[in-house]
Amino acid sequence: MTLDYRIVGPGMFMTATSYGLGRYAYGLFIPTFRDAFSLTDTRLALIASFSYGSYFLVTLIGIYISSRLDPRKSLIAGGLAAAFGMLLMAFATDYRILALGVAIAGVSPGLAYTPISGLIAALVSQSRQRRHTHASAMIAMGMDIKNLQERLGHTSPTVTLNTYGHLYKEQKRDVNKRALNAWETSLRDVRDNPC
Numbered sequence: 001m002t003l004d005y006r007i008v009g010p011g012m013f014m015t016a017t018s019y020g021l022g023r024y025a026y027g028l029f030i031p032t033f034r035d036a037f038s039l040t041d042t043r044l045a046l047i048a049s050f051s052y053g054s055y056f057l058v059t060l061i062g063i064y065i066s067s068r069l070d071p072r073k074s075l076i077a078g079g080l081a082a083a084f085g086m087l088l089m090a091f092a093t094d095y096r097i098l099a100l101g102v103a104i105a106g107v108s109p110g111l112a113y114t115p116i117s118g119l120i121a122a123l124v125s126q127s128r129q130r131r132h133t134h135a136s137a138m139i140a141m142g143m144d145i146k147n148l149q150e151r152l153g154h155t156s157p158t159v160t161l162n163t164y165g166h167l168y169k170e171q172k173r174d175v176n177k178r179a180l181n182a183w184e185t186s187l188r189d190v191r192d193n194p195c
Helices: 005-023 030-037 041-060 062-068 071-090 095-123 126-140 145-152 157-192
Strands: none
Touching: 005 071, 005 095, 030 041, 030 095, 041 062, 041 095, 062 095, 071 095, 126 145, 126 157, 145 157
């Protein structure tokens, strides 16, 4: 599967803006805010908690918001929340306005990040999702790489292994675990029921 650059660039930009700038910018400027507003450590910590609190609340209701808003509108709302919150922080004349800016900027990742997964799901075709699910199931049932390669129509087992090799490692761990459990069970049976 190739990267779809319709989502990679905007996704990286929104993550950097909403998390990097919107949510954590306050922490970078605590010394400046402490001096400008004569804030105590307690008040600085309380203001910082507004970012986490607003993010937590929006994340909780994010599923509802995402189901009501078009994902692009939710992303735009997240970007606007980051920008507006940072503007309030930058031009705050009072610690309460600063706190409001921190809270609004903190909402940004909850609005912006949640719909990104929906956009990715929309860009990955249903047939590709079903194909991956089918291949995963075949590997879980113990199908070897050559038969899976033929079944999927890959040009070589290397292509299949490059795509699904991580699932074979998981299967191997699972088989090893089951074999160890069976061996331990048989040892217990021999110990508990000697001939």
